[in-house]
Amino acid sequence: MDAAQVQIRRLVPADAALYRDIRLEGLRSNPEAFGSTFEAENARPLTFFSERFGGSAAFGAFHGSELVGIAGLLIHEGQKEAHKGLLVGMYVRPSARNAGVARRLVESIIEFARDRVELIQLSVVSENEQARRLYEHLGFVEYGIEKKALKQDGRYYDEVLMAKDLKPD
Numbered sequence: 001m002d003a004a005q006v007q008i009r010r011l012v013p014a015d016a017a018l019y020r021d022i023r024l025e026g027l028r029s030n031p032e033a034f035g036s037t038f039e040a041e042n043a044r045p046l047t048f049f050s051e052r053f054g055g056s057a058a059f060g061a062f063h064g065s066e067l068v069g070i071a072g073l074l075i076h077e078g079q080k081e082a083h084k085g086l087l088v089g090m091y092v093r094p095s096a097r098n099a100g101v102a103r104r105l106v107e108s109i110i111e112f113a114r115d116r117v118e119l120i121q122l123s124v125v126s127e128n129e130q131a132r133r134l135y136e137h138l139g140f141v142e143y144g145i146e147k148k149a150l151k152q153d154g155r156y157y158d159e160v161l162m163a164k165d166l167k168p169d
Contacts, residue, residue: 001063001068001095001096001099001101002099004100005063006013006061006062006063006068006069006096006101006104007062008059008060008061008062008104008105008108009034009059009060010057010082010112011053011058011059011060011070012053012057013050013053014144015044015053015060015067016046016049016050016053017049018060018067019049019052019058019060019067019070019153020041020049021067021104022043022048022067022068022070022091022093023041023049023070023089023091024038024041025070025091025093026070026089026091027041029094030091031123031153032126032127032150032152032155032157033091033124033125034089035150037120047125052072055074056072056073056074056075056088057073057075057109057112058070058071058089059071059072059073059105059109059112060070060109061092061096061101061104061105063096068092068093068095068096068101069091069092069093069096069101069102069105070089070090070091070105071087071088071089071090071091071105071106071108072087072088072089072108072109073086073087073088073109073112073113074086074088075116075117077109078145081121082117083117083118084118084119084120084121085113085116085117085119085120085121086120086122086142087106087109087120088120088122089120090102090105090106090131091146092105093152098169102131102134103134103137103138106134106135106138107119107138110138110164110166114166117166118165118166118167119163119164119165119166119167120163120164120166121157121161121162121163122135122140122161122162122163123146123149123160123161123162124159124160124162125150125157125158125159125160126145126157126158126159126160127157132160132162135162135164138164139164140162140163140164141162141163141164141165142160142161142162143161143162143163144160144161145159145160146158146159147160148150148151148162
């Protein structure tokens with residue numbers, strides 16, 4: 001797959017069924033990478049997924065009519081944290097990996113965030129070297145590690161905390 005053939009756009013409530021399918025696939029195939037679980041979200045109605053688009057900016061990577069990647073940006077609320085956004089829910093289907101799709105999704109999040117926040121934060125499972133390299137290449141800097149951040153099937157996973165300053169001094 002060529003990333004140039006992929007269209008990145010903000011998801012809308014009409015995309016909820018496609019979003020639900022890829023989100024559940026991500027939760028099932030890479031459970032260690034998400035704070036939620038397949039079982040919890042599979043039990044949710046479709047409206048749960050469409051309502052997510054109201055509280056955050058969710059982006060999708062489309063190859064034709066197929067949604068092959070997703071990522072979201074949550075902007076913190078409250079006067080003291082409104083300058084920060086959190087990159088969340090990043091997942092690219094195996095068929096679209098190593099083609100630049102993830103890069104284009106993160107670049108879209110960064111571009112969207114520029115006029116809205118000063119800092120984008122994220123956390124990534126420490127063992128996910130490919131994602132860590134991508135984030136570093138796009139200007140994210142590691143600032144800490146959360147030990148035992150997630151627990152899946154009795155195993156703990158550390159998360160690397162990263163941030164990108166959109167308003168450098």
